[in-house]
Amino acid sequence: MKKNVIDDCDLKYVLDIISDKWSVFVILTLSEKKVVRFNELQKLLKGISQKMLTASLRKLEGNKLVERRVFGEIPPKVEYTLSSIGLSLVPHIKNVVEWAVNNVDEIKSVDHNL
Amino acid sequence: MKKNVIDDCDLKYVLDIISDKWSVFVILTLSEKKVVRFNELQKLLKGISQKMLTASLRKLEGNKLVERRVFGEIPPKVEYTLSSIGLSLVPHIKNVVEWAVNNVDEIKSVDHNL
Known part of the structure; x- marks a missing residue:
């Protein structure tokens, strides 16, 4: 994987x-x-503030990983789903999280020779 | 992948x-x-400062992804390699970078409806 395959920025x-x-x-x-x-998403993500969830969803939507649908009801109903780009990222994120689960204890174990 | 599979922190x-x-x-x-x-690493990573490379290597070494070997020669010779944990992360990083290569143009294309 050469560095120039993708531009730094x-x-x-x-x-x-x-x-x-x-x-x-x-x-x-x-x-x-x-x-x-x-x-519902805020309940599922224990500990996330409304402000943080709003910012995260806006960032993910703005970068086309999440889609937001507004239904013209009173009160307005808003639903979030992953876009096709978002869905294509899921397996890679799951792999990184699984790698983290398997290695975080070793990574965090303090090495006194350093 | 439940959230509680790995602790937030x-x-x-x-x-x-x-x-x-x-x-x-x-x-x-x-x-x-x-x-x-x-x-050699600094040459390969165009644009990285000595300070940034030193900090990156120290962080990766401190977290056991990179190993540093010092040879008792004059002047001292220092070599860097990936640890086994570091090596096990490579395929996942390559997948994320490849995903980025395939999607960054679409992600960055400005969507005027937002």
């Missing part, structure tokens, strides 16, 4: 989207639940 | 290590070159 751009914890959890939750409303 | 800890652009490029370069010295 492009890689940084993409890594910045997908590499924060809440984006990962939003993507994984949407991949499981398929269609989710805001309040 | 652990996932954040791991994501923080592997999700910055230079860590990704260092890991990919070491996976290709197997054994690399500092100056």
